[in-house]
Ligand SMILES: Nc1ncnc2c1ncn2[C@@H]1O[C@H](COP(=O)(O)OP(=O)(O)OP(=O)(O)O)[C@@H](O)[C@H]1O
């Protein structure tokens with residue numbers, strides 16, 4: 001397993017703000033990796049350090065084995081970054097922007113690949129429109145396109161779906177998934193945890209510049225979340241049952257790990273004379289994992 | 304120097320060329336107005352180095368346009384990219400700080416030369432110009448443009464807001480260019496101001512440039528070449544060092 005991204009003991013301060021605190025992270029080639037964390041956790045700073053937009057105070061970062069400082073040309077050629085901020089150059093059309101971006105990476109005749117990207121991102125009809133004329137979502141697509149002009153083996157997307165419609169999300173994720181299947185390594189930050197859950201094979205959670213959880217999505221779900229039986233009932237809930245449950249808005253939630261626990265639970269409720277008005281079963285989800293990790297229930301990963 | 308460099312250079316030229324009415328036509332018109340007004344008032348009253356005033360004024364106006372537009376090109380491009388955030392498009396690719404510097408400065412020189420040529424074209428009808436030693440004309444236009452393009456890179460990187468850039472322009476660039484003998488020979492100044500002007504590098508740019516037209520000047524063109532060349536080397540080293548450190552561009 002060769003590393004697409006290797007981040008070792010990276011720290012970064014902005015004045016008195018410790019944006020990154022001895023971050024260690026390794027992403028293998030071909031992974032679909034999620035970088036999660038609340039606002040200000042340091043996700044963008046970490047990505048910026050990887051892209052050479054920010055200089056780490058200490059530690060080292062490599063992209064496909066190339067140090068981002070010492071061997072910055074190779075590192076940058078292997079990396080495509082979709083920035084979080086919606087930026088564009090108002091002087092140019094979509095196609096001009098993409099041709100110029102290709103040129104910056106030393107690529108001359110890139111029209112076939114540019115057409116393919118435009119097609120995949122639903123931008124073909126806008127190819128000759130000036131950047132200023134595009135809607136916010138369209139500008140976001142161009143940002144994605146610009147990150148891909150040089151066919152980078154490692155693609156980092158910093159909140160690519162912030163404020164964009166369902167259609168773009170689906171086209172975007174379908175395209176990114178295809179790129180991942182074709183061997184590209186994908187790193188994604190998002191505040192939509194359902195997106196991260198369905199896309200990412202492995203997830204790191206950052207809090208105040210530190211990695212506070214790092215595991216496969218499946219294991220994180222298993223460790224920090226469970227199925228829940230949720231029900232609304234009339235009558236007194238037996239005390240031994242109520243103690244293992246949470247109550248809010250007239251609903252009782254009973255966490256359980258195994259479906260065989262459901263039947264005895266329901267039997268006890270019935271025996272206590274409660275009548276069930278409504279009932280549903282909730283799956284484990286990343287939101288619960290996220291909340292519990294941020295509340296400090298995760299052990300700090302060993303270095 | 305790779306394709307990344309030439310693309311950045313091309314993009315910088317394209318950027319001003321797409322809005323040529325503001326970046327080329329407007330400054331040419333301004334210079335033409337200066338010429339009409341000053342020559343109307345002073346022609347026939349003033350001769351400098353034995354040259355009629357209008358003829359004396361034209362090379363000064365041409366060089367002033369070269370310098371101001373070279374500065375404007377790199378500084379406004381950089382501040383716009385920084386304020387709008389699209390500077391990341393040139394920071395993410397594998398472009399070295401040296402290529403970055405060269406692309407911005409050369410594009411500034413191109414803008415300066417294009418506007419300067421425009422001013423020359425619009426004004427040379429008004430008075431006979433000599434073109435006595437054209438090599439000096441070219442040398443000082445190129446070096447002056449590069450110096451101001453370099454200053455523009457520094458100002459564009461240093462300024463966080465448009466008004467800071469305007470301050471740089473109004474309190475440094477404008478006084479230096481206006482007090483450099485564009486409109487007069489410094490020999491006509493009182494001794495104190497004459498001495499002060501000799502500390503102004505822009506004076507040597509204008510004087511050396513003008514020497515190329517008439518073969519006469521306030522200072523020896525070789526002295527001017529030395530001063531201007533020295534300034535170019537110093538500024539280049541300084542700007543490259545800023546870029547190498549990533550000053551304000553790579554936090
Ligand atoms: N250029 C900067 N100057 C000063 N402080 C900064 C700078 N960039 C980031 N910070 C600070 O560093 C911390 C981490 O910011 P960062 O943008 O990396 O967070 P994030 O995880 O990307 O948040 P979000 O989810 O809101 O995008 C914050 O406290 C932020 O204020």
Ligand SMILES: [Mg+2]
Nearest residue numbers: 043044045084
């Ligand atoms: Mg961010």
